[in-house]
Amino acid sequence: MMLQGTAEDTLLTRWYDSTAVYNIGLFKTVLDSADINPEYALTLNESITPDNHAEENEKAVNAIYLATWALDTFDLSPEQYDILYTIANEVPLTGGIGVYAARVMLGLHIDDDYESIGSRMANPDKTNQSAAVADNKIKLMPNPARDELRIMSDELRIKNIEVCDVLNNVVLVEGAEAIEKNIKINVSNFAKGVYFVKVFGDKGIAIKKFVKE
Numbered sequence: 001m002m003l004q005g006t007a008e009d010t011l012l013t014r015w016y017d018s019t020a021v022y023n024i025g026l027f028k029t030v031l032d033s034a035d036i037n038p039e040y041a042l043t044l045n046e047s048i049t050p051d052n053h054a055e056e057n058e059k060a061v062n063a064i065y066l067a068t069w070a071l072d073t074f075d076l077s078p079e080q081y082d083i084l085y086t087i088a089n090e091v092p093l094t095g096g097i098g099v100y101a102a103r104v105m106l107g108l109h110i111d112d113d114y115e116s117i118g119s120r121m122a123n124p125d126k127t128n129q130s131a132a133v134a135d136n137k138i139k140l141m142p143n144p145a146r147d148e149l150r151i152m153s154d155e156l157r158i159k160n161i162e163v164c165d166v167l168n169n170v171v172l173v174e175g176a177e178a179i180e181k182n183i184k185i186n187v188s189n190f191a192k193g194v195y196f197v198k199v200f201g202d203k204g205i206a207i208k209k210f211v212k213e
Contacts, residue, residue: 023048023055030062038070054096057087061098065105074165075194081106081209107164107196108207138199144211145187151197152182153206161185162198171195187212 026048033041045063050056064080067073076084087095088102088110103110138153151161160175161183174185187195190212199206 023051027055027058027062030066034066034070038066041070042066053094054098057090057096057098057102059098061087061101061105065101069105076105076209081194106207138206138208140197140208140210144213146213147186147188148184149187149197149210150182150184151199153199153201155203157202158183159200159202161200163187163190164196164198165193 026044030041030045030048033044042063045059045066048055048059050059060083064076064084068076068080084102084106085108087098088106088108090099092099102108138151141150141152143149151158160173162170163172163185164170171190172185172187174183192212194209194211197208197210199208
């Protein structure tokens with residue numbers, strides 16, 4: 001930001017624009033074309049050969065974005081969700097900007113623990129386990145749901161929940177009458193699509209996807 005409008009800024013801009021044949025420029029072209037011609041952007045994205053793990057993440061997130069959000073289709077397949085969720089839980093310093101993009105698409109807020117960054121960089125494929133501390137400790141039934149959704153846990157005591165759509169708009173906030181291990185919510189008035197339940201419990205926050213049919 002301090003270089004904006006200076007001679008150095010001009011040099012950097014020229015260098016950035018000259019990288020069109022390299023991945024940094026190709027990814028820029030993908031993003032620039034996303035809204036205008038997503039089909040072309042998707043083809044260009046597929047042609048990129050990543051040079052590192054961060055670029056692998058960026059390519060993967062771009063592919064999902066171009067196949068869904070760019071076409072105003074916000075329903076993610078289970079496979080697409082799993083890919084984004086894995087990337088979103090990575091360390092941004094090693095996972096690249098794709099980590100932030102994945103978090104935005106899933107509506108996740110993750111506080112990165114940079115005090116332990118050294119150990120996590122030593123194993124960049126390991127996801128941030130504290131980000132979704134109890135994700136595997138809750139169950140949503142039925143899923144897909146039509147009228148009623150039951151949130152259950154054998155290990156996490158539920159304090160309250162939020163339900164968000166794919167744009168991270170909160171559509172429901174509900175607290176448990178007491179600290180409970182299961183809670184039921186009415187989803188009959190929800191529009192069809194993908195939603196995310198954020199469960200706030202005694203051992204952290206869990207986030208789980210469900211489909212309203």
